[in-house]
Amino acid sequence: MSRTPLPQVLAARARDLIRSHVYRAGDRMPSVREFSRMHGVAVSTGVEAYRILEAEGLLQARPKSGYYVRLRQASSEPIATEPVSIPAHYTRAEVLTAMERNRGLLHAMAFATPNPALLPTRRLAYITSRILRDRPEEAMNYSHPAGLRELREHIAQRMVLAGVAVSPDDLVLTNGCQEAMALALRATCEPGSTVLVESPCFYGVLQLMQVLGYRCVPLKTDPHLGLSLEWTEATLRRLKEDGERVRALVVVPNFHNPLGSQMPDTRKAQLVELAARYNLILIEDDAYGELAFSDHRPRLIRAFDPEGAVLSCGSFSKTLAPGFRVGWVAAGRWRTAIEQLKLALSLCNPSMTHLALADYLDSGFYDGLLRKSRRVYREHTHLMRQHILTHFPVGTRVSTPAGGFVLWVQLPAGFDSVAAYNEAVQAGIGFTPGTLFSTDDTYRNCLRLSAATWNETVAAAVRRLGHLVASQTAASRN
Amino acid sequence: MSRTPLPQVLAARARDLIRSHVYRAGDRMPSVREFSRMHGVAVSTGVEAYRILEAEGLLQARPKSGYYVRLRQASSEPIATEPVSIPAHYTRAEVLTAMERNRGLLHAMAFATPNPALLPTRRLAYITSRILRDRPEEAMNYSHPAGLRELREHIAQRMVLAGVAVSPDDLVLTNGCQEAMALALRATCEPGSTVLVESPCFYGVLQLMQVLGYRCVPLKTDPHLGLSLEWTEATLRRLKEDGERVRALVVVPNFHNPLGSQMPDTRKAQLVELAARYNLILIEDDAYGELAFSDHRPRLIRAFDPEGAVLSCGSFSKTLAPGFRVGWVAAGRWRTAIEQLKLALSLCNPSMTHLALADYLDSGFYDGLLRKSRRVYREHTHLMRQHILTHFPVGTRVSTPAGGFVLWVQLPAGFDSVAAYNEAVQAGIGFTPGTLFSTDDTYRNCLRLSAATWNETVAAAVRRLGHLVASQTAASRN
Numbered sequence: 001m002s003r004t005p006l007p008q009v010l011a012a013r014a015r016d017l018i019r020s021h022v023y024r025a026g027d028r029m030p031s032v033r034e035f036s037r038m039h040g041v042a043v044s045t046g047v048e049a050y051r052i053l054e055a056e057g058l059l060q061a062r063p064k065s066g067y068y069v070r071l072r073q074a075s076s077e078p079i080a081t082e083p084v085s086i087p088a089h090y091t092r093a094e095v096l097t098a099m100e101r102n103r104g105l106l107h108a109m110a111f112a113t114p115n116p117a118l119l120p121t122r123r124l125a126y127i128t129s130r131i132l133r134d135r136p137e138e139a140m141n142y143s144h145p146a147g148l149r150e151l152r153e154h155i156a157q158r159m160v161l162a163g164v165a166v167s168p169d170d171l172v173l174t175n176g177c178q179e180a181m182a183l184a185l186r187a188t189c190e191p192g193s194t195v196l197v198e199s200p201c202f203y204g205v206l207q208l209m210q211v212l213g214y215r216c217v218p219l220k221t222d223p224h225l226g227l228s229l230e231w232t233e234a235t236l237r238r239l240k241e242d243g244e245r246v247r248a249l250v251v252v253p254n255f256h257n258p259l260g261s262q263m264p265d266t267r268k269a270q271l272v273e274l275a276a277r278y279n280l281i282l283i284e285d286d287a288y289g290e291l292a293f294s295d296h297r298p299r300l301i302r303a304f305d306p307e308g309a310v311l312s313c314g315s316f317s318k319t320l321a322p323g324f325r326v327g328w329v330a331a332g333r334w335r336t337a338i339e340q341l342k343l344a345l346s347l348c349n350p351s352m353t354h355l356a357l358a359d360y361l362d363s364g365f366y367d368g369l370l371r372k373s374r375r376v377y378r379e380h381t382h383l384m385r386q387h388i389l390t391h392f393p394v395g396t397r398v399s400t401p402a403g404g405f406v407l408w409v410q411l412p413a414g415f416d417s418v419a420a421y422n423e424a425v426q427a428g429i430g431f432t433p434g435t436l437f438s439t440d441d442t443y444r445n446c447l448r449l450s451a452a453t454w455n456e457t458v459a460a461a462v463r464r465l466g467h468l469v470a471s472q473t474a475a476s477r478n
Numbered sequence: 479m480s481r482t483p484l485p486q487v488l489a490a491r492a493r494d495l496i497r498s499h500v501y502r503a504g505d506r507m508p509s510v511r512e513f514s515r516m517h518g519v520a521v522s523t524g525v526e527a528y529r530i531l532e533a534e535g536l537l538q539a540r541p542k543s544g545y546y547v548r549l550r551q552a553s554s555e556p557i558a559t560e561p562v563s564i565p566a567h568y569t570r571a572e573v574l575t576a577m578e579r580n581r582g583l584l585h586a587m588a589f590a591t592p593n594p595a596l597l598p599t600r601r602l603a604y605i606t607s608r609i610l611r612d613r614p615e616e617a618m619n620y621s622h623p624a625g626l627r628e629l630r631e632h633i634a635q636r637m638v639l640a641g642v643a644v645s646p647d648d649l650v651l652t653n654g655c656q657e658a659m660a661l662a663l664r665a666t667c668e669p670g671s672t673v674l675v676e677s678p679c680f681y682g683v684l685q686l687m688q689v690l691g692y693r694c695v696p697l698k699t700d701p702h703l704g705l706s707l708e709w710t711e712a713t714l715r716r717l718k719e720d721g722e723r724v725r726a727l728v729v730v731p732n733f734h735n736p737l738g739s740q741m742p743d744t745r746k747a748q749l750v751e752l753a754a755r756y757n758l759i760l761i762e763d764d765a766y767g768e769l770a771f772s773d774h775r776p777r778l779i780r781a782f783d784p785e786g787a788v789l790s791c792g793s794f795s796k797t798l799a800p801g802f803r804v805g806w807v808a809a810g811r812w813r814t815a816i817e818q819l820k821l822a823l824s825l826c827n828p829s830m831t832h833l834a835l836a837d838y839l840d841s842g843f844y845d846g847l848l849r850k851s852r853r854v855y856r857e858h859t860h861l862m863r864q865h866i867l868t869h870f871p872v873g874t875r876v877s878t879p880a881g882g883f884v885l886w887v888q889l890p891a892g893f894d895s896v897a898a899y900n901e902a903v904q905a906g907i908g909f910t911p912g913t914l915f916s917t918d919d920t921y922r923n924c925l926r927l928s929a930a931t932w933n934e935t936v937a938a939a940v941r942r943l944g945h946l947v948a949s950q951t952a953a954s955r956n
Binding site: 013016017020021022023024027030034037038093096097100111113116119121122124125126128129132133136137139140141142143144145153156157160161163165166167168169174175176178179182186191204207208210211213296299317321322323324325336339340341343344345346347348349350351352353 | 501618634645
């Protein structure tokens, strides 16, 4: 047993609560009565504990009101905004955690967040307010696990434009495209399954491979055409000869992240045929599908699949409202399994986001918004690309995306994107290190930049990043 | 190859889209140009397809505007609201899917949804509107995977009142308590692990056992004291002797669902000690913890664990806003793993729900609301219990919960809750069949009723259910 007097023990506990910011400057502490009851001691002991902290200047008693955390205590503290370095030995999860911690500091270039000026924020705010006023009970209650039917009808209509006839009943709404992909994988692939992925591959997919316990095999891509079918077929043949069963293939046919490539329709049809031949499930991520630089929204792979054997995932995060977290999966023959998984793992999503998006889509403004977004992203991507080629060292290669808003930058061999990240973040500049996009070190000399926003500040950051890259690659040569 | 003429093929596709309600009465169809492009045919073929449907009376051409789905077509259709029966051979997932499909029809008694009159719906609507107006960019953007820090601070403060000193950094916000439990389990237990659960057990937990692939072992409970420690220890001893490693125990200490039991503090402390002895992870579900019928909010099991080895899950779904889907997990030493899982599986939750709840909690109204909710739920639960005892057959037993708002009803052996469900649902009455609360048929003669709402309609439904139960039990005796 500790021999510290009880009031001191209690005072120490309260001190910890203040130091760890459970109670902040200006907050009222629990009443002496509550505090004593919580610790199962007499009220007089609680009083003594608070008096110790008052003597230390940590608490302040206000007559008839209680004890408050003193203001000077917190206001003299430095605000913790130090960037988080990526450790030398890292996993992708650690890199992402570091990036998330740096979110406040980092530039728009680091995350694939849409340009705020292109989001119909005020209109959605207005619609949401109106729904909360007119249909509060509906907006506040649990929704169906598959989500609001009216919104599923709108999504089914948009899928028609991508060449796919799907019933609203076939769709399950999710917490963004990431949950859609997670559910599509879980419903179709047991842990331990072998799953094919593109290389480079969006890190969100690689995280899912790790977390859901799949063996993942990378496939070659072409910077313009996306997934190499020749390579895919050769890999499937080789694995079959080795007696390894391949369960699924995850593919981003339209505006691949990070390449920006677009798979031609003929290849989509060939891929479906190849998948049928090898009894392979196709899971497509269409997060950027609406953001073509040309006038035509490309088709989904599902458009070439009459059997419903392709699972298509999408979301409104890149075009309407990242913070609403509304995605979907057109689940084909796994529809019931996916709804049951959704129910088991997170019940349902916030109703008001579904009601608001359905209302927005009713208004008919979406097509005009998409036309504008496509034009702006095409311009921004082009301008950032030119700026990189001008200000980065000779030998730098940059992707020429067909849609979306990210650029993939390849630097001379020897460039270390993780070391550069830790330097750049000190200068308040962000990017995504290339190492995130594969399971090995293939892309250590690469980085991804988001061109969603382009202005003088971003241009200056690109130039500064160019200098940093130049000095690092020069140093690596010595 | 099909020999059906191309315009007929196209017309059939468009017909399917209308029949499956992708396009509903009054909707504008894709333009002839779009429609033809989508199918890779000449515009003249698209025109012909639409004309076929116009002749059938399915479409209507409007000059200079396009083709619309005719109104009379849909308005003559019956509205599909047939209740869904539970199949004779069922799994829990099928029962839940049937219940979800019946949601619109069923009575408040079927789901543990809080009483709408007790939710601060108008105030939250007002706050959300204000936030959307004043901080639209923040409300519309991605949030940190762990969720808004201000809200985590409020939750940490409330946990102090449950005897737990936890840093806001220790909390990860989730899509309701269900996702919190899913993440807590995933972070601590590999697929194939053995996990102990209570019997009866909230079906959401059993679904997680199934979906995440655990071997689950049920433990005896007491209707007043909850989990039997004696039984738990005996089970742990037996499994250890058999060489089976038990990884975790899932427990609802405060206002167990469906029992309403409350585990005494001394037992909570003993459970922590037992867990330490057997190297067992404790995961507690505190969804109903704020809804005590007494004046004191009971402590969490975590309050008796100085090591941070207990994972505590909670949510605002039962007290503030089910449709906001805001829960949390106090993750102790698994904090980083849980944040990384959250990031991988669903990225983050809608920002505006966090901003709105933090603002509501700032206002200080929450404690008053909880006092009122506790009083109302105590009354409603008492009244429904009396009504059941009066109108159900002799031999019926009903729980006496210490908090929350559900009742657990045991009927004479031979009563079949699944058959009764299918009958009751035809009469527009809902309940939760007892079979959902275990992995076997132990509770086939039981049912759970929610007493959140109590009025003459609910009372009449309870009486009608009593008759139905009486006739079924009488029939089973013949």
